Structure formats: C-alpha cells, structure tokens
Amino acid sequence: MTDTFLSGRTALVTGSTSGIGLGIAQALAAAGARVAINGLGDQAQVDAALAAVRDAGAADVRHFNADLRDPAAIETMMAEIDAWSPLDVLVNNAGIQHAVPLAEMPVGKWDDIIAINLSATFHTMRLAMPGMAARGFGRVINVASVHGLVGSVNKAPYVASKHGVLGLGKVAALEYAAAGSRDSGGVTVNAICPGWVETPLIEPQIEARRDGGSRDDGVRALLAEKQPSLRMTLPAEIGALATWLCRREAHNVTGAAFPVDGGWSAQ
Structure with a gap:
C-alpha cells in the first residue's frame, strides 16, 4: 500500500510538464498531495502532464501558467495557487541553459537564465514561506544541479545561477529553522543536485x-x-528523494544539498 503521508497537503512543482519536474510531481501525487504543475508546452503536453500526475494518485491537480522571468506573473500565479489551496511543498525545478563561452554569451540569455533559474526561486520562496511558517509545516526543495557544486566550461550563467540557488537555500534554511516543531514537521529548505538524468x-x-x-x-x-x-538517474528517482525530504521525520534536514551525480562532484 502506498504511504499517502502528504494527504491534505498541496505542492507546487515548477517546470513540471516534462522531465525531472514531472517525475517529482508524480512522486508527490503518489504520496497523496494535491499538485499544482507549471511549465512550458502546448495544450496537448499540459494535458498529458495533468493526466500523468492524476494517474499517479494526486488528490487534485491543476496547471498554473506563468512566465517565470516576470516577477508580477509569479506573484499572480502564487496568489491563484494560494486561493486554490495554500502551499505546503514548493519545488523549484524550472530551469534553462545556453552553452557558449563566457565572452560570447548573449546578454539576453544571461538575463533569462538568471531570472528563471535563480530569481524565480527567490520569488516563489518569499511568497510561500511565511505561510508555511505560520502553519508550522513547509518544505522547499530546489532542484539545483551538480553545477551548483562544480563548474563546467561554456555554462557561466547556468553555473552562476545554480550556485546562487544553493546559497539562497542556505539563508532561507537558517531564517526558518526554528519555525514549527518536531510534531508539526517544521519548515525546511534543501536542494537536490542531479548530474545526468535520463x-x-x-x-x-x-x-x-x-x-x-x-x-x-x-x-x-x-x-x-x-x-x-x-x-x-531516472526522474522518478529524483522524485523519490524529493518525497522523502517532505516527510515529518526530515524536520531537521535543512540547508543541505544532495548530489545525485554518480560520483561526479566527489572527484
């Protein structure tokens, strides 16, 4: 029998119409959560993602659209989700990259990558975390990358953004560490740092x-x-780790970055 320990909880997973984000959304759904998905794609792709999350066991699933480069659009999305059901779990997974040498990086690409990968994470966290603290339970899981831990050539904005996500998470983890209790589950902020994912x-x-x-x-x-x-790594395996981080027993696991990289960052 599936452990539906997230029954009655609501989760948002950004960038969840495919790939890692969809795998995480399905895992949270299997644990009983209501799931808000967000991401790119035509209506057929959105519908397919909704069906996949629903079939995984979501108590309810809805798609919320927002251009994550735009703080006002993020605020609107977060207000719509809060009106539907206040967030207990926030997974910042949306991300883009553009691989060219530093001197050849278009300024617009830098701005877009920083906005989507880092600034959007800040905006969703600042809007969701006060409510989590007031209710005594919250989980923020930021999908960074092995590139939040190490560098690679030709990926300056991506590496900068992912290092920034880890630093941002540490600050938020410290600020909210005392919120809630062992019994309520507390409020935690962690990062998952995948290497190659299928x-x-x-x-x-x-x-x-x-x-x-x-x-x-x-x-x-x-x-x-x-x-x-x-x-x-399979997206479902990233989903399994994200789901474990949502357990009440993980109340003291905060401010951490979990490499899932087959030893890449151990070298």
Missing part, C-alpha cells in the same frame, strides 16, 4: 555517441568524462 532532451546526445554500438554504449560514452557511475 530525459528526452538528451537522447540526441546519446545517439551522437553510439558510434555504431548500443544505446547503453552511447550513455557510457556520454557520461565517461564526468559521471563515474556511467549510469544516468
């Missing part, structure tokens, strides 16, 4: 490295440079 977006990179071999050969070739395990 999503449709990386299939072309796998294909490009197969060199006539199997798909597994392509995966190993892709990961060989940085991820010692030579295996990718």
Whole structure:
C-alpha cells in the first residue's frame, strides 16, 4: 500500500510538464498531495502532464501558467495557487541553459537564465514561506544541479545561477529553522543536485555517441568524462528523494544539498 503521508497537503512543482519536474510531481501525487504543475508546452503536453500526475494518485491537480522571468506573473500565479489551496511543498525545478563561452554569451540569455533559474526561486520562496511558517509545516526543495557544486566550461550563467540557488537555500534554511516543531514537521529548505538524468532532451546526445554500438554504449560514452557511475538517474528517482525530504521525520534536514551525480562532484 502506498504511504499517502502528504494527504491534505498541496505542492507546487515548477517546470513540471516534462522531465525531472514531472517525475517529482508524480512522486508527490503518489504520496497523496494535491499538485499544482507549471511549465512550458502546448495544450496537448499540459494535458498529458495533468493526466500523468492524476494517474499517479494526486488528490487534485491543476496547471498554473506563468512566465517565470516576470516577477508580477509569479506573484499572480502564487496568489491563484494560494486561493486554490495554500502551499505546503514548493519545488523549484524550472530551469534553462545556453552553452557558449563566457565572452560570447548573449546578454539576453544571461538575463533569462538568471531570472528563471535563480530569481524565480527567490520569488516563489518569499511568497510561500511565511505561510508555511505560520502553519508550522513547509518544505522547499530546489532542484539545483551538480553545477551548483562544480563548474563546467561554456555554462557561466547556468553555473552562476545554480550556485546562487544553493546559497539562497542556505539563508532561507537558517531564517526558518526554528519555525514549527518536531510534531508539526517544521519548515525546511534543501536542494537536490542531479548530474545526468535520463530525459528526452538528451537522447540526441546519446545517439551522437553510439558510434555504431548500443544505446547503453552511447550513455557510457556520454557520461565517461564526468559521471563515474556511467549510469544516468531516472526522474522518478529524483522524485523519490524529493518525497522523502517532505516527510515529518526530515524536520531537521535543512540547508543541505544532495548530489545525485554518480560520483561526479566527489572527484
């Protein structure tokens, strides 16, 4: 029997119409939560994501649209979600990147990456966390990246934004550490730092490295440079970790960053 310990709780997962975000939304749904999803895609993709989260067991699921580059749009979205059901769990997963050398990075790309990856995280947290503290329970889970822990060439705004997400989370964890109690569950802020995750977006990179071999050969070739395990993580596995962080027993797990990177950041 599924442990529906999040029954009666409401979660928002940004960037959850596909990939890691959808995997997290499904995991929270399986634990009994009402789930607000947010993300890009046409109506067919949004409908498919809603159906996937509903089928996973969500008590209710709705899509809330917002351009995460726009603080006013974020405020509107957060107010709409609060009117639907106040947030208990906030997962900041939305993110973009653009890989070119520092000197060639378009200023607009820098601005968009910082806005979506870092500033939107700040805005959702500042709007959601006071209510969490007042109710004595809240979970903020920021999906950073292994690039919040280490650098890589040609990813200046992405690496800067993900390092910023970890620092922001530490400050919020300290500010809210005493909110609530062991019995209520407290308010915690943590980050998950994935390395390579198996999503449709990386299939072309796998294909490009197969060199006539199997798909597994392509995966190993892709990961060989940085991820010692030579295996990718599944979105559902990131979802399982995020869901565990929501448990009441995790009330003293706060301000932490959890690498899920097959040993990448241990090197």
